[in-house]
Amino acid sequence: MADKIPDLHAEVRAGTGKGAARTARRNGMVPGVVYGGGVDPVALQLDFNKLLTRLRKGRFMSTLFNLKVEGHDDVRVICRGVQRHVVKDLPTHIDFMRLKRTSRVNIFLPVEFINEEECKALKSGGGTLTVVRNEVEMNVLAGEIPDHLTIDLAGRAMGDTIHFSDVQLPEGAKPVISDRDFVIANIAAPKTMTADDEDDVAADEVPATEVDGE
Numbered sequence: 001m002a003d004k005i006p007d008l009h010a011e012v013r014a015g016t017g018k019g020a021a022r023t024a025r026r027n028g029m030v031p032g033v034v035y036g037g038g039v040d041p042v043a044l045q046l047d048f049n050k051l052l053t054r055l056r057k058g059r060f061m062s063t064l065f066n067l068k069v070e071g072h073d074d075v076r077v078i079c080r081g082v083q084r085h086v087v088k089d090l091p092t093h094i095d096f097m098r099l100k101r102t103s104r105v106n107i108f109l110p111v112e113f114i115n116e117e118e119c120k121a122l123k124s125g126g127g128t129l130t131v132v133r134n135e136v137e138m139n140v141l142a143g144e145i146p147d148h149l150t151i152d153l154a155g156r157a158m159g160d161t162i163h164f165s166d167v168q169l170p171e172g173a174k175p176v177i178s179d180r181d182f183v184i185a186n187i188a189a190p191k192t193m194t195a196d197d198e199d200d201v202a203a204d205e206v207p208a209t210e211v212d213g214e
Helices: 018-026 048-057 195-205
Strands: 007-012 029-035 042-047 064-069 075-084 091-098 104-114 128-131 135-141 149-152 161-163 183-188
Touching (some): 007 029, 029 048, 048 091, 104 183
Parallel strands (some): 029 091
Antiparallel strands (some): 104 135, 161 183
């Protein structure tokens, strides 16, 4: 929900054009702009190191942010472009688009598994939950973003495969990939014996060599 949307801090950039952008970069900032939402664009600048850290975490282009700029109301934005240095591959300019609560956006939602203790295959059967996808890209309303997708493990049996069709989707959410029923996780049976155990048993079964003269 809204309190889960990460904050992104920026400052209003004095001036526009190449000169102002170069000044921002010399001061350790990345110039940018936020537009859309029926209001005028605003020239911004963001701390270079903080922005680079977020970019390296991945999913930046598909993450909804709560943009905080002093003197302006907080607004939900999504990145619509990052210009990078042609050699160093470092950010040199960034564009954000304002989103209304009724706007739809593609973001990755984490998958949460519940009621593991009510799954006999896992609790007492020795089974292992193998997660194939720990997040799924979904198309959701900007004003009603779920925290996660929930998968109930109660009653699941050994060898079960959990597909996307098994997920109860939040209202208004739909998958970006809708043409196939992909696997989210499966419950694997325990291995009764490891290769090392088999070697040990085989060694125990080999009779001792008789020694001449005994």
